[in-house]
Amino acid sequence: MKFLYQKKKGEKILLWNIKDMDFIDYLVKKKILTEDQKKWLEEKIRKTGLSLEELILQEKIIEEKELFKIKCKKAKIDFERVRKKLFYSRGNYLFWKEKIDEKKYIEILGRPAEGIKDIVKIFRETLQEKEKFWKMISLKGEIPPRANKNLIGKNLELINSSTSIFVILPIFEWLFLGDILKGNPSQYRVNFPGKVSKRNFSLRLPISLEKLLNLQINKAIKKILEKTSRIN
Numbered sequence: 001m002k003f004l005y006q007k008k009k010g011e012k013i014l015l016w017n018i019k020d021m022d023f024i025d026y027l028v029k030k031k032i033l034t035e036d037q038k039k040w041l042e043e044k045i046r047k048t049g050l051s052l053e054e055l056i057l058q059e060k061i062i063e064e065k066e067l068f069k070i071k072c073k074k075a076k077i078d079f080e081r082v083r084k085k086l087f088y089s090r091g092n093y094l095f096w097k098e099k100i101d102e103k104k105y106i107e108i109l110g111r112p113a114e115g116i117k118d119i120v121k122i123f124r125e126t127l128q129e130k131e132k133f134w135k136m137i138s139l140k141g142e143i144p145p146r147a148n149k150n151l152i153g154k155n156l157e158l159i160n161s162s163t164s165i166f167v168i169l170p171i172f173e174w175l176f177l178g179d180i181l182k183g184n185p186s187q188y189r190v191n192f193p194g195k196v197s198k199r200n201f202s203l204r205l206p207i208s209l210e211k212l213l214n215l216q217i218n219k220a221i222k223k224i225l226e227k228t229s230r231i232n
Contacts, residue, residue, distance in 0.1 A: 026074075032066065065094045071119045075111060082108055096127055147185060152176045153224065160228035167230065171205070178217035180206060 024041060027033040033041070072079040085108045087094040105123050106113050113120055134143050137154040144151065152173070160167050172188045175181050181188060191200040205212075225231045 027070070030070075032070070068094070068119070068122055071116075071122065075109075075116050075119060077109055077111065077116075077119075100127070147176070149177055153220070156224050157228060160224060160230050172203075174217065174221055177220050178215060180215075180217075 024033065024038055028035065028038050069079045072082065083094070086097060086100060086105065088097055089095075102120070102123060106116075106120065109116060109119065130143050137151075137158050139151065139154055156169070156173060156177075159169065170190065172181065176185070188203060189199075190203050191197075222231070
């Protein structure tokens with residue numbers, strides 16, 4: 001794999017591999033990314049060492065559907081043909097059809113696995129995400145279509161059970177244990193990385209700090225912190 005380096009004060013600093021750089025230029029050329037997003041990605045890759053694909057998915061710069069479509073096009077795979085066989089759609093999102101395993105997936109793509117490793121990687125990382133997380137937090141029963149208080153509570157327990165000295169969470173994570181936040185949870189995102197928006201860093205608490213002191217969920221929060229030995 002070839003890498004691009006930048007010299008700084010006599011040191012070689014890894015920027016990104018050539019494959020990632022070409023892909024960024026390709027995305028800008030196709031007007032999928034803006035020049036501002038390109039600059040942001042280049043800086044982020046240099047600082048974190050993450051791959052372009054990891055950043056795109058982690059920061060939601062491009063949704064999984066669009067990324068999969070781009071990968072298919074570059075591999076000369078008919079996206080519409082495989083989409084109908086692999087996924088069902090809900091709005092702008094794609095969901096894996098049941099009973100799709102890796103062997104069947106590669107067969108439908110119609111390419112040797114060695115030549116489409118990045119597309120196979122998408123399958124491995126996104127198949128049954130909910131089921132994997134459900135198992136990790138040790139919950140039983142049917143997986144709910146949306147996050148509920150029980151799921152959020154178990155998630156908070158899992159995070160606070162880590163061996164780290166400190167656990168820093170957005171206060172909105174805790175507020176979801178009560179009935180304070182209404183509507184789609186995505187509206188309570190602090191920012192949307194890589195996107196210019198008036199909503200970025202404009203999120204405010206829906207209640208005052210004084211009222212926070214007397215919320216019913218404070219008992220539930222204390223119980224989680226005691227259970228995970230964050231407080232005595």
